[in-house]
Amino acid sequence: MTVSSEVNKCNGDDRVTHNEDGELLNDLTVDTGTESTEKRALLDKLGGEIDSIEVKEGVTRCCCSCGGLVENRFREKFWPFLILGDSDKEALTKDYESLTKEEIERHKDYYQVYVDVSRSLKRFPPSIQTEGSVVEKYMDDLIEVILKILDTDTELHYYQGFHDVLVTFLMVLGKELTFAVACKLVQSHLRVFMSKTMKETNDVLYLMYAVFEKEDKKLFDYLMSAELGTIFALPWVITWFSHSLNDLPLVLRLFDLFIASDHLLPVYLSAAVVLHMRDSVLDCECEMPMIHKLLGDSINDPQMPWSKLIDSSMHLMQTYPPQKIAKRAKLIQDISAPKPRARHQQQKNSGSTLVSKYHSVFNFVFSFVRERPLFTVAVATSLVLAYFFNYYRFKSGS
Structure with a gap:
């Protein structure tokens, strides 16, 4: 057609x-x-x-x-x-x-x-x-x-x-x-x-944080305090910015760049965007959702200097090549990950909780007996009589 x-x-x-x-x-x-x-x-x-x-x-x-x-x-x-x-x-x-x-x-x-x-x-x-x-x-x-x-x-x-x-x-x-x-x-x-899990993708995304730490320690500390993570940059990197950008000519221009460059350059361009936005990020509330929204909205800002950011991304990659910052990026990733409590600590906490419950029950019974001695004797006597009554009835029946 x-x-x-x-x-x-x-x-x-x-x-x-x-x-x-x-x-x-x-x-x-x-x-x-x-x-x-x-x-x-x-x-x-x-x-x-x-x-x-x-x-x-x-x-x-x-x-x-x-x-x-x-x-x-x-x-x-x-x-x-x-x-x-x-x-x-x-x-x-x-x-x-x-x-x-x-x-x-x-x-x-x-x-x-x-x-x-x-x-x-x-x-x-x-x-x-x-x-x-x-x-x-x-x-x-x-x-x-x-x-x-x-x-x-x-x-x-x-x-x-x-x-x-x-x-x-x-x-x-x-x-x-x-x-x-x-x-x-x-x-x-x-x-x-295209791996089975997102582990490798997440590993390469944390290269950004190794760059932040070296380029702008104040920004790095702020992002770590906000527990921003890497989700904000995931669609940028895995789609070569094509999912997030509304400007088709710009998308095509970025594809020119990425096709001719190392496969990790989209990560460095993402880092360049965040570094460019550092003043706005630091003025933003130190909360993950707020910073995430700020960065997501900024990508289509008409004033975003893409030519400058492209040059910056190539400079960052040359200054901090992946092989030189990979170990630091992994350490930052490990620090950022939520730490599961150790099994022995969970067992200890569980045992402590059980002891605490029994201790509370014992204190209640002891206080009750001390404050109502006659009533307690009457209840105990009734229980003993009931026990012997049922015992002899069972023996005579057999």
Whole structure:
């Protein structure tokens, strides 16, 4: 089905079009100045010799510099190049085999994936959110690609947020290439998040606190006192900020950065965001819910200096590489974790409670006997007589 539309977006000349295959072709431009014009010329030149090491280095520098890859025509060319190398794109797309509806619906993860994908409407540009047939096609393609990827390796486990990452690739690359690049990413950049448990993910998130401690001890102590933990940054890191950000051009620019960088750079960018917000955090009430909300709301602040934060994240990673702060991060994580009481302490407390109860009962009985001696003798005599009466009645009956 051909859907032809061209819609002006929020940033000047940003446009979204759909080709005959239903692919989104976004000419989303971060900067229309001289620097971006020069970068376009450079990327056009690099695209002519896409199989050399020098080209890869040049594209990587563009991804990490201001504006990233600038436009989606460059992303469509260079994202697969950076992730897959010089693999034949045409061969990869030609070999793609679609799943049947029955195969999709029989998949063990189908229901969870379907529910998550159904909630991802806001991830699409406003221009197509009202075009039901187009959105439905994207969602069907997204579900199919996710399930096919999970079938490539039994060690891969779906996590909520994986669909946010893939829908971004889908809008730029289409179904077949999205499958190809995602198969590579789940074995590299996203591997940690696809483990059976969240332990490894939580481990890497605590690298932020090792950075906070070194960069801003006052902020670190405040966050530890508030018992903030790492949940606030979880959606940022595992979805490459795509779930939390409402600005699609910015999401695409961050994807340029993350594709060309170490898989832990999203953690350092999260740390850079918090460090940038340090004054607001310190002015906030020292309670986890309050700081969590503050940071969650700040991510879409129009005044957030993303270019500066990107530069800061790369500087932080260079200054405090993961291998140098991993042990400290683990120690901070252990300190932050709630400590279960030791079994012997629980038994001791349980025994103390029992003794206390018996002691209270004894004191009550003793006080009662001392204050009512005649009544106590009468009750005791009655009990003794009743006992002997029943005893002799039982013997005579037998």
